[in-house]
Protein backbone atom coordinates (compact mmCIF):
# COMPACT_ATOMS: atom_id res chain seq x y z
CA UNK A 1 0.00 0.00 0.00
CA UNK A 2 1.17 3.52 -0.72
CA UNK A 3 1.66 5.39 2.52
CA UNK A 4 -0.34 8.58 3.12
CA UNK A 5 1.48 11.86 3.71
CA UNK A 6 1.56 11.65 7.51
CA UNK A 7 2.55 7.98 7.54
CA UNK A 8 5.27 8.48 4.97
CA UNK A 9 6.64 11.49 6.86
CA UNK A 10 6.94 9.40 10.02
CA UNK A 11 8.38 6.49 8.05
CA UNK A 12 11.18 8.66 6.60
CA UNK A 13 12.09 9.99 10.04
CA UNK A 14 11.94 6.53 11.64
CA UNK A 15 14.31 5.18 8.99
CA UNK A 16 16.90 7.92 9.42
CA UNK A 17 16.80 9.26 12.97
CA UNK A 18 18.58 7.26 15.68
CA UNK A 19 17.99 7.02 19.42
CA UNK A 20 20.10 9.68 21.14
CA UNK A 21 19.96 12.06 18.17
CA UNK A 22 19.06 15.72 18.32
CA UNK A 23 16.15 16.66 16.05
CA UNK A 24 14.35 19.88 15.19
CA UNK A 25 10.62 20.46 14.89
CA UNK A 26 10.85 23.70 12.91
CA UNK A 27 7.10 24.45 13.12
CA UNK A 28 5.64 23.12 16.40
CA UNK A 29 2.04 24.25 15.85
CA UNK A 30 -0.08 22.05 18.11
CA UNK A 31 2.86 19.83 18.97
CA UNK A 32 1.88 16.56 17.27
CA UNK A 33 5.22 16.17 15.48
CA UNK A 34 7.16 17.39 18.50
CA UNK A 35 5.66 14.61 20.62
CA UNK A 36 6.33 12.04 17.89
CA UNK A 37 9.98 13.14 17.73
CA UNK A 38 10.49 12.96 21.52
CA UNK A 39 9.52 9.28 21.37
CA UNK A 40 11.70 8.66 18.32
CA UNK A 41 14.94 10.00 19.83
CA UNK A 42 14.32 8.43 23.24
CA UNK A 43 15.37 9.70 26.66
CA UNK A 44 19.00 10.27 25.59
CA UNK A 45 18.00 12.31 22.56
CA UNK A 46 16.63 15.84 22.44
CA UNK A 47 14.04 17.76 20.41
CA UNK A 48 14.28 21.51 19.77
CA UNK A 49 10.88 22.89 18.75
CA UNK A 50 10.34 26.33 17.21
CA UNK A 51 7.30 28.46 16.55
CA UNK A 52 6.68 32.19 16.36
CA UNK A 53 3.16 32.16 17.88
CA UNK A 54 2.32 32.10 21.61
CA UNK A 55 -0.64 29.81 20.97
CA UNK A 56 1.58 27.20 19.32
CA UNK A 57 4.16 27.35 22.10
CA UNK A 58 1.45 26.89 24.74
CA UNK A 59 -0.26 24.06 22.86
CA UNK A 60 3.00 22.22 22.30
CA UNK A 61 4.16 22.58 25.91
CA UNK A 62 0.78 21.35 27.14
CA UNK A 63 0.87 18.31 24.86
CA UNK A 64 4.37 17.41 26.02
CA UNK A 65 3.42 17.86 29.68
CA UNK A 66 0.33 15.66 29.28
CA UNK A 67 2.56 12.96 27.87
CA UNK A 68 5.29 13.49 30.50
CA UNK A 69 7.91 14.19 27.82
CA UNK A 70 10.97 15.89 29.25
CA UNK A 71 13.43 15.66 26.37
CA UNK A 72 12.27 18.72 24.40
CA UNK A 73 13.08 22.43 24.49
CA UNK A 74 10.37 24.66 23.02
CA UNK A 75 11.48 28.03 21.76
CA UNK A 76 9.46 31.05 20.63
CA UNK A 77 11.54 32.23 17.71
CA UNK A 78 11.81 31.74 13.97
CA UNK A 79 13.34 28.47 12.85
CA UNK A 80 15.82 30.55 10.85
CA UNK A 81 17.45 31.47 14.20
CA UNK A 82 17.77 27.84 15.36
CA UNK A 83 21.55 28.04 15.65
CA UNK A 84 21.34 30.61 18.47
CA UNK A 85 19.35 28.24 20.69
CA UNK A 86 21.22 24.96 20.39
CA UNK A 87 24.29 24.07 22.45
CA UNK A 88 27.23 22.69 20.45
CA UNK A 89 27.06 19.20 21.99
CA UNK A 90 23.45 18.88 20.81
CA UNK A 91 24.14 20.42 17.40
CA UNK A 92 26.82 17.82 16.63
CA UNK A 93 24.20 15.06 17.05
CA UNK A 94 21.67 16.63 14.67
CA UNK A 95 20.01 13.72 12.86
CA UNK A 96 16.89 15.28 11.38
CA UNK A 97 14.26 17.96 11.16
CA UNK A 98 10.64 18.38 10.19
CA UNK A 99 8.82 21.38 8.76
CA UNK A 100 5.04 21.43 8.53
CA UNK A 101 4.43 24.42 6.29
CA UNK A 102 1.38 26.65 6.19
CA UNK A 103 -0.68 28.08 9.07
CA UNK A 104 -1.56 26.91 12.57
CA UNK A 105 -4.65 24.68 12.36
CA UNK A 106 -7.55 26.45 14.06
CA UNK A 107 -5.89 29.88 13.75
CA UNK A 108 -6.80 32.80 11.49
CA UNK A 109 -4.41 31.84 8.65
CA UNK A 110 -2.71 35.23 8.76
CA UNK A 111 0.56 33.83 10.12
CA UNK A 112 2.09 31.48 7.59
CA UNK A 113 5.51 30.03 6.90
CA UNK A 114 7.45 31.92 4.21
CA UNK A 115 10.06 30.67 1.78
CA UNK A 116 12.73 33.17 2.87
CA UNK A 117 12.93 31.89 6.46
CA UNK A 118 12.12 28.29 5.53
CA UNK A 119 15.00 28.11 3.03
CA UNK A 120 17.38 29.90 5.42
CA UNK A 121 16.57 27.35 8.13
CA UNK A 122 16.87 24.36 5.77
CA UNK A 123 20.27 25.61 4.56
CA UNK A 124 21.57 25.98 8.11
CA UNK A 125 20.22 22.61 9.21
CA UNK A 126 21.75 20.83 6.21
CA UNK A 127 25.16 22.30 6.96
CA UNK A 128 25.12 20.98 10.55
CA UNK A 129 23.29 17.69 10.04
CA UNK A 130 24.99 14.29 10.39
CA UNK A 131 25.51 12.09 7.35
CA UNK A 132 22.33 10.15 6.52
CA UNK A 133 20.32 12.69 8.49
CA UNK A 134 17.05 13.84 6.92
CA UNK A 135 15.00 17.03 6.61
CA UNK A 136 11.34 16.39 5.84
CA UNK A 137 9.04 19.21 4.71
CA UNK A 138 5.30 18.69 4.50
CA UNK A 139 4.19 21.33 2.02
CA UNK A 140 0.64 22.66 2.49
CA UNK A 141 0.09 25.20 -0.27
CA UNK A 142 -3.68 25.73 -0.77
CA UNK A 143 -3.81 28.93 1.35
CA UNK A 144 -2.95 32.47 0.26
CA UNK A 145 0.84 32.71 -0.01
CA UNK A 146 1.26 28.94 -0.10
CA UNK A 147 1.82 28.66 -3.82
CA UNK A 148 4.70 31.15 -3.74
CA UNK A 149 6.42 29.30 -0.91
CA UNK A 150 5.94 25.99 -2.73
CA UNK A 151 7.42 27.27 -6.01
CA UNK A 152 10.46 28.83 -4.35
CA UNK A 153 11.13 25.75 -2.25
CA UNK A 154 10.92 23.38 -5.20
CA UNK A 155 13.25 25.67 -7.18
CA UNK A 156 15.73 25.70 -4.27
CA UNK A 157 15.59 21.88 -3.91
CA UNK A 158 16.39 21.42 -7.60
CA UNK A 159 19.65 23.29 -7.03
CA UNK A 160 20.96 21.02 -4.26
CA UNK A 161 24.05 19.10 -5.38
CA UNK A 162 23.12 15.47 -6.08
CA UNK A 163 26.59 14.34 -4.96
CA UNK A 164 25.80 15.66 -1.48
CA UNK A 165 22.06 15.13 -1.10
CA UNK A 166 19.24 12.84 -2.16
CA UNK A 167 16.14 14.98 -2.74
CA UNK A 168 12.68 13.38 -2.80
CA UNK A 169 9.28 14.70 -3.95
CA UNK A 170 6.35 12.52 -2.78
CA UNK A 171 2.68 13.28 -3.31
CA UNK A 172 -0.64 12.15 -4.77
CA UNK A 173 -0.96 14.06 -8.02
CA UNK A 174 -4.56 13.10 -8.84
CA UNK A 175 -6.05 14.43 -5.58
CA UNK A 176 -8.25 17.53 -5.68
CA UNK A 177 -8.00 20.72 -3.57
CA UNK A 178 -4.23 21.29 -3.40
CA UNK A 179 -3.23 18.23 -1.36
CA UNK A 180 -0.05 18.50 0.72
CA UNK A 181 3.08 16.74 -0.48
CA UNK A 182 6.48 15.87 0.95
CA UNK A 183 9.91 17.20 0.09
CA UNK A 184 12.72 15.36 1.83
CA UNK A 185 16.49 15.89 1.75
CA UNK A 186 18.91 13.25 2.95
CA UNK A 187 22.58 14.04 3.44
CA UNK A 188 24.65 11.44 1.60
CA UNK A 189 27.72 9.58 2.91
Ligand SMILES: C[S@@+](CC[C@H](N)C(=O)[O-])C[C@H]1O[C@@H](n2cnc3c(N)ncnc32)[C@H](O)[C@@H]1O
Nearest residue numbers: 027028029030032033051052078079100104113
Ligand atom coordinates in the same frame (compact mmCIF):
# COMPACT_ATOMS: atom_id res chain seq x y z
C1 LIG B 1 1.09 23.83 9.74
S1 LIG B 1 1.49 24.57 11.29
C2 LIG B 1 2.39 23.28 12.10
C3 LIG B 1 1.53 22.12 12.59
C4 LIG B 1 2.24 21.23 13.59
N1 LIG B 1 3.26 20.42 12.98
C5 LIG B 1 1.28 20.36 14.39
O1 LIG B 1 1.61 19.19 14.66
O2 LIG B 1 0.25 20.85 14.81
C6 LIG B 1 2.73 25.76 10.86
C7 LIG B 1 3.31 26.50 12.05
O3 LIG B 1 4.47 27.21 11.60
C8 LIG B 1 4.59 28.36 12.41
N2 LIG B 1 5.55 29.29 11.78
C9 LIG B 1 5.35 30.19 10.79
N3 LIG B 1 6.51 30.82 10.48
C10 LIG B 1 7.46 30.30 11.32
C11 LIG B 1 8.85 30.56 11.50
N4 LIG B 1 9.50 31.45 10.75
N5 LIG B 1 9.51 29.85 12.45
C12 LIG B 1 8.86 28.92 13.20
N6 LIG B 1 7.54 28.66 13.08
C13 LIG B 1 6.85 29.33 12.15
C14 LIG B 1 3.16 28.87 12.53
O4 LIG B 1 3.04 29.72 13.63
C15 LIG B 1 2.38 27.55 12.66
O5 LIG B 1 2.13 27.24 13.99
